[in-house]
Amino acid sequence: MPDLLLRKIPKELHSFFENTRKSQNLSQREFFIHLLQRVKEDPEAYQPNLFIEPHPSIATSEGPHEFTFIDLFAGIGGFRLGLEKTGGKCLFTCEWDRYAQKTYSRWFGDVPHGDIRELDISTIPDHDIMAAGFPCQPFSIAGVSKKKSLGRAHGFKDIAQGTLFFQLATIAETKRPPVLFFENVKNLKSHDSGRTWQIIEGTLTDLGYKVFHKIVDAKLFVPQHRERILIVGFDKKVFGENVKFEFPDPRPASVCLKDILEPAPDAKYTLSDHLWSYLQKYAEKHKAKGNGFGFGLANPDGTTRTLSARYYKDGSEILIPQGKGKNPRRLTPREAARLMGFPDDLPIAVSDTQAYKQFGNAVCPHVITMVAKEIVKVIKAHKTSNVVKERSRRYVARSEKCLHAS
Numbered sequence: 054m055p056d057l058l059l060r061k062i063p064k065e066l067h068s069f070f071e072n073t074r075k076s077q078n079l080s081q082r083e084f085f086i087h088l089l090q091r092v093k094e095d096p097e098a099y100q101p102n103l104f105i106e107p108h109p110s111i112a113t114s115e116g117p118h119e120f121t122f123i124d125l126f127a128g129i130g131g132f133r134l135g136l137e138k139t140g141g142k143c144l145f146t147c148e149w150d151r152y153a154q155k156t157y158s159r160w161f162g163d164v165p166h167g168d169i170r171e172l173d174i175s176t177i178p179d180h181d182i183m184a185a186g187f188p189c190q191p192f193s194i195a196g197v198s199k200k201k202s203l204g205r206a207h208g209f210k211d212i213a214q215g216t217l218f219f220q221l222a223t224i225a226e227t228k229r230p231p232v233l234f235f236e237n238v239k240n241l242k243s244h245d246s247g248r249t250w251q252i253i254e255g256t257l258t259d260l261g262y263k264v265f266h267k268i269v270d271a272k273l274f275v276p277q278h279r280e281r282i283l284i285v286g287f288d289k290k291v292f293g294e295n296v297k298f299e300f301p302d303p304r305p306a307s308v309c310l311k312d313i314l315e316p317a318p319d320a321k322y323t324l325s326d327h328l329w330s331y332l333q334k335y336a337e338k339h340k341a342k343g344n345g346f347g348f349g350l351a352n353p354d355g356t357t358r359t360l361s362a363r364y365y366k367d368g369s370e371i372l373i374p375q376g377k378g379k380n381p382r383r384l385t386p387r388e389a390a391r392l393m394g395f396p397d398d399l400p401i402a403v404s405d406t407q408a409y410k411q412f413g414n415a416v417c418p419h420v421i422t423m424v425a426k427e428i429v430k431v432i433k434a435h436k437t438s439n440v441v442k443e444r445s446r447r448y449v450a451r452s453e454k455c456l457h458a459s
Contacts, residue, residue: 118142122182129156132184135421144178152407159402183230233286262286267300274419276310311353313391323382362413365406
């Protein structure tokens with residue numbers, strides 16, 4: 054049987070196909086059969102993602118957009134929801150977790166690319182904003198001190214090699230997006246005694262970006278105390294040195310926990326006597342030692358602790374009281390989605406365990422929208438400024454032409 058003929062497919066897909074098969078030393082036919090075999094062997098992960106359309110509640114129009122963006126370390130699409138609501142159009146997405154891919158594809162109709170470390174950067178479309186909720190990792194400084202002692206320069210490739218942030222920095226260096234928009238845990242600034250943040254900020258600055266950052270609490274929009282650091286970078290070659298950007302400072306929302314609770318949750322979310330007894334004894338033991346470890350019994354009229362990816366284990370950080378004589382319960386997956394700001398009309402496409410992990414790792418879309426609006430202001434001001442400059446240039450040129458003619 055002869056090799057397949059690849060005709061009339063997008064250039065970037067052809068490039069991806071060829072580069073991947075060559076890296077695995079496979080013929081076109083062998084590689085295509087390998088892909089189909091994966092679909093056959095793991096139908097739950099792959100087949101539901103084929104030939105799908107975006108969920109109706111978030112399908113975007115084909116009209117004009119304020120900006121374009123790519124969605125890296127995409128998770129289930131919190132960044133994408135927030136940016137599309139601000140007028141953005143997603144051109145490319147990447148997420149390695151297959152369960153997150155399943156949710157993402159169900160919601161948006163796109164199956165994200167896999168491991169970012171295996172991306173062919175040349176296949177990433179040009180874009181206005183690079184969005185990413187990258188993991189927090191320590192950086193190795195081996196070899197850097199030696200280079201300093203020898204008087205040799207060192208860059209981010211020496212320090213960050215092998216980390217996932219290195220992949221972002223490499224993409225930024227290669228594609229030169231005008232704007233970077235990153236999200237991470239609050240402790241990024243103090244991680245590894247501050248060295249992690251020092252390298253990240255220094256790297257983005259060395260790449261030519263004006264960097265802004267602020268810790269923002271999602272309780273501005275949802276009944277959850279969830280502080281995250283937001284990082285925005287503007288390419289100084291595009292916007293200049295004096296970028297007029299400020300993080301907004303809105304009033305907190307009036308929503309409280311009881312507003313997002315389901316009226317009749319399934320009894321399976323109520324803690325067993327054994328688990329509830331264990332959590333109480335565990336809390337008492339640590340309280341006697343002067344530690345603050347223990348379960349979090351939430352106030353329905355207030356806000357909760359931070360929802361984490363480990364919530365699926367016992368739900369101890371956010372327990373819902375159910376009245377005297379009844380054990381508390383976990384949040385349902387739908388309540389966890391609401392606690393993060395995801396709308397009810399987006400279906401939960403995975404098991405409870407995976408849903409808790411996904412929402413615990415997600416970014417609040419409302420926070421992204423809030424900051425994106427300010428980014429768009431800078432983009433619009435820059436475009437307007439360029440239009441004015443071009444009109445002035447043409448006016449001066451016409452005036453000089455008239456003077457010379459007279």
